[in-house]
Amino acid sequence: MPESPSPTSPTAGPTAGDGAGGELDGTTLVRAKALTKRFGDFVAVDGVDFGVRRGEVFGFLGPNGAGKTTVMRMIACVSPVTDGDLSVLGMDPRHQGSEIRSRLGVVPQDDNLDTELTVWDNLVIYGRYFGLPLRVIRERAAELLAFARLDDRRDSRVDPLSGGMKRRLTIARSLINSPELVLLDEPTTGLDPQARHLLWERLYRLKREGVTLVLTTHYMDEAEQLCDRLVIMDQGRIVAEGSPRQLIERYCTREVVELRFDTPEEQDAALPRLAGLDERVEPVADRVLVYTAQGDETVARLGPAGVHADSVLVRRGSLEDVFLHLTGRTLDE
Amino acid sequence: MSDALSSLADAVPLLRVTEREARTWRRFWRTYALSGVLVPLLFLGALGLGLGGLVDENRSSVEGFEYLVFVAPGIMAATALQAAAGDTLWPVMVNMKWMRGFHAAAATSLSPAEVYGGYLVWVGLRIAMNAAMFLTVAALLGGVPSPWGVLAVPFATLGGLAFASPLAAYSAAQDSDVSFPIVFRLVVVPMFLFSGTFFPVSQLPDGLEPVARLTPLWHAVELCRGATTGTLGLVEAVVHVAVLAAFVAAGAWFGVRTFRERLAP
Numbered sequence: 001m002p003e004s005p006s007p008t009s010p011t012a013g014p015t016a017g018d019g020a021g022g023e024l025d026g027t028t029l030v031r032a033k034a035l036t037k038r039f040g041d042f043v044a045v046d047g048v049d050f051g052v053r054r055g056e057v058f059g060f061l062g063p064n065g066a067g068k069t070t071v072m073r074m075i076a077c078v079s080p081v082t083d084g085d086l087s088v089l090g091m092d093p094r095h096q097g098s099e100i101r102s103r104l105g106v107v108p109q110d111d112n113l114d115t116e117l118t119v120w121d122n123l124v125i126y127g128r129y130f131g132l133p134l135r136v137i138r139e140r141a142a143e144l145l146a147f148a149r150l151d152d153r154r155d156s157r158v159d160p161l162s163g164g165m166k167r168r169l170t171i172a173r174s175l176i177n178s179p180e181l182v183l184l185d186e187p188t189t190g191l192d193p194q195a196r197h198l199l200w201e202r203l204y205r206l207k208r209e210g211v212t213l214v215l216t217t218h219y220m221d222e223a224e225q226l227c228d229r230l231v232i233m234d235q236g237r238i239v240a241e242g243s244p245r246q247l248i249e250r251y252c253t254r255e256v257v258e259l260r261f262d263t264p265e266e267q268d269a270a271l272p273r274l275a276g277l278d279e280r281v282e283p284v285a286d287r288v289l290v291y292t293a294q295g296d297e298t299v300a301r302l303g304p305a306g307v308h309a310d311s312v313l314v315r316r317g318s319l320e321d322v323f324l325h326l327t328g329r330t331l332d333e
Numbered sequence: 334m335s336d337a338l339s340s341l342a343d344a345v346p347l348l349r350v351t352e353r354e355a356r357t358w359r360r361f362w363r364t365y366a367l368s369g370v371l372v373p374l375l376f377l378g379a380l381g382l383g384l385g386g387l388v389d390e391n392r393s394s395v396e397g398f399e400y401l402v403f404v405a406p407g408i409m410a411a412t413a414l415q416a417a418a419g420d421t422l423w424p425v426m427v428n429m430k431w432m433r434g435f436h437a438a439a440a441t442s443l444s445p446a447e448v449y450g451g452y453l454v455w456v457g458l459r460i461a462m463n464a465a466m467f468l469t470v471a472a473l474l475g476g477v478p479s480p481w482g483v484l485a486v487p488f489a490t491l492g493g494l495a496f497a498s499p500l501a502a503y504s505a506a507q508d509s510d511v512s513f514p515i516v517f518r519l520v521v522v523p524m525f526l527f528s529g530t531f532f533p534v535s536q537l538p539d540g541l542e543p544v545a546r547l548t549p550l551w552h553a554v555e556l557c558r559g560a561t562t563g564t565l566g567l568v569e570a571v572v573h574v575a576v577l578a579a580f581v582a583a584g585a586w587f588g589v590r591t592f593r594e595r596l597a598p
Contacts, residue, residue: 039598078439078597102442112433117357125353129441131343177441 027054029181029212030075034084037070044070046236047084052181052214057207059230060216061223061319063329066233068216069109072185075214077101089181102130105174105182109189111166115159119150119169122158127176140176147202148172164195168202175206182206184215188222200225220319232323239326244319251325252317253280255295259288259302259309266310273306284330289321350438350451351458358459365459369466376408377401377474380531396533398562405476406485406557407530409467413460413493414550418521420456421497422513425504428452429595439596449505449592453498453585460493461486471561479563488560488574492553495577498584505591529554549580 030052037045045067052058060068073079075088077097086093088100113122123144127137145151148168158166167187174182187203188196203226207213217223223230224244231241240247259274261267267288274281279298280291288309292298295314302309324330338355342348358365385400395403428434438448464486471477477485500516507513527537528550534542545551552573559565 076440078436080597098442098444101440104440106440108433108436108440110433112437114353114357114434115432117360121356125356126437126441128339128342128352129349129438129443131346131349131442133343134339 028052029054029089030058030214031087032071032084033086035071035074035081035086036083037067037074037079038082043236045074048231048233048236048238050231050238050241052212053229054180054212055207055210056228057203057213057215057226059214059223059227060233061218061220061227061230061323062216062233063218065235067236068233069185071233072183072214072216076104076106076183102177103180105177105179107167107170107174107182107184107187109185111170113158113166113169113173116157118155118157119145119161120154122169123173123176126173130177132177137176140178144172144175147175147205149198149202162195164191164198167191167195167199171199171202175211179211181212181214184213186216186218188217188219196222220323223319230319232319232326234323234327234329240322247319247322248317251322253291254293254317255291255298256315256317256321257290257292257295257298258311258313258315259290259307260286260311261288262310270307270309276305277301282324284324289324291317291321346443347447347451348454349443350448351455353434353438354452354455355458365462366466369463370470372412372463373408373467373470376412377405377471377476380404380408381471381474381476401474401476402478402562403558404531405471405474406482406561407554409464409471409485409561410489410492410550410553410557411525411528411530412467413464413489413553414496414524415521416460416463417456417493417497418500418517420459421501422504422516423510425452425501426507426510426513429505430508435592435596445592445596446589448596449501449588450585453494453501453588456497456501457490457494460497461490464489464493468561477561479561481563481565482561484560484565485557488556489553491574491577491581492549492556495549495553495580495584498581498588500584502584502588502591505588505595524548524550529558549577552576 028051030050032048032050034047034049035045036043036047048071060071062068070079074081074086074093077088077093077100081093089103091100093100114125117125120141123141124134124137127141128134145154148171150165150169150172153161153165158169161169171184171187184203188199191199200222203213213226215226227244229241229243230247231238232247233239240251242250259270261270267283270288271281271283274288274290277290277298282289282291290298299312299314302312320330338348338352342352381401381404385404388395388400435448435452439445443451467489468477468482468485472482503516504513527541528534528545528548530550534545534551537545556565556570556573559569
């Protein structure tokens with residue numbers, strides 16, 4: 001690891017399982033059982049169960065308002081658990097919040113950098129929050145700037161940096177305490193495609209170095225690209241769990257034919273004819289999805305069935321389809 | 334200063350928040366130092382010497398003092414109050430809602446209570462620095478007859494914190510800054526004018542005098558004036574300090590609660 005942060009350092013403390021949790025087997029860093037969060041009468045998280053294993057990238061996929069951020073905040077020990085059990089790094093957030101937080105890296109949804117200060121000072125100040133000695137911070141900040149590809153911006157103020165650079169700085173900042181577990185809330189929301197790919201590449205690198213990542217996203221491509229395992233959340237509950245491939249195999253077909261029609265009336269008229277194809281058909285706002293094992297074969301049967309779509313697209317089944325199947329809605333609805 | 338703070342902050346985590354403010358401040362310290370000297374010069378020039386000249390000509394003294402001597406500790410305590418308001422209205426809103434710097438700190442090993450406490454310590458340090466500069470300028474102009482005057486620095490600081498500690502809590506609880514100008518106009522300015530700063534509260538209409546005596550600023554002014562003129566009695570001092578400490582404590586209780594609700598809901 002020539003230019004990168006080491007995932008575990010002397011400051012990172014003992015490994016999971018050494019703490020008070022007891023039930024953990026040493027490879028599970030986060031375990032939730034019937035985890036619940038209520039704000040007054042509103043149930044934000046409704047009894048969820050999940051476990052995050054050491055070294056994996058674990059994702060929470062779901063639309064806005066599904067409860068992903070609230071789960072993340074409970075793991076980050078900045079939101080008290082209302083009900084159920086949660087253990088993080090083998091400790092109890094109720095009583096050991098500060099100890100847990102000292103071993104976490106947190107990348108919040110909205111960057112909260114000190115925009116008036118320099119890139120460098122942001123890292124120094126954050127390191128000081130953990131009580132790290134300046135000597136250690138300086139060494140580590142230099143490594144992290146290289147990791148975040150911000151070496152040449154070391155002395156510039158944060159304010160004029162691009163969105164992608166700010167995000168990378170926020171991620172670099174979250175690594176200043178050599179955390180074992182990094183929580184990323186919507187890491188690429190609002191970034192252009194190029195900036196997203198650079199960020200993904202940096203996250204892969206962290207994963208390769210053995211850092212455990214937990215992220216939330218409402219982008220299915222991000223979940224498919226990054227996550228080893230994920231849960232799909234909707235309205236405070238977990239509706240499915242598995243690897244992206246497992247979820248697609250379980251809830252979707254290998255291929256999907258997307259049909260678009262000129263008018264909603266034509267779309268409505270086509271639906272009874274599509275029913276005759278003997279495949280699962282799902283109409284959504286502006287198109288109709290036909291789930292099939294063989295896309296081309298299905299397309300060939302459209303004409304004879306009397307279906308004449310304006311455009312026809314055959315693609316692979318995706319997590320978006322899984323979500324649609326499980327909730328009856330698309331992710332951006 | 335931030336390096337000295339660093340070593341202390343290793344042992345006392347809340348000072349790490351103070352250290353952040355100090356590191357930020359260090360970038361702009363020249364501006365702050367300039368205003369630290371200019372503010373007392375302007376106030377004491379206009380009121381102590383300008384207005385004071387008129388007062389002394391006509392009445393010869395206020396409570397037995399030359400007007401500059403009377404008004405200098407009053408303005409010193411009052412500018413501490415103003416600085417307290419300046420540091421705990423918008424800056425708290427910025428850190429809590431707009432730029433979320435307090436949230437960044439609360440995601441580390443620090444707790445919401447430490448974030449609040451560390452920020453308040455910083456406000457106290459800033460007030461103390463300004464008060465020290467004020468006292469120096471006032472002494473050079475001949476407004477501080479007693480060597481006990483050095484006590485006016487901690488007294489003014491305590492007075493500022495008595496206001497800063499509840500006000501930081503208030504600001505943290507707000508969703509927007511719409512009420513802040515009103516706080517300035519209806520709380521800060523009246524206190525500034527009528528808490529014994531420029532004239533004794535005995536000059537106020539009968540019903541208002543007891544009200545003035547309830548404000549933290551009046552207690553701070555009494556302490557500062559007693560120190561710079563060397564007339565402060567021990568019992569008096571203990572009572573004023575106790576009242577101001579009670580303001581700080583009540584504000585801190587409220588502050589820890591609101592910071593916890595905001596940073597870890």
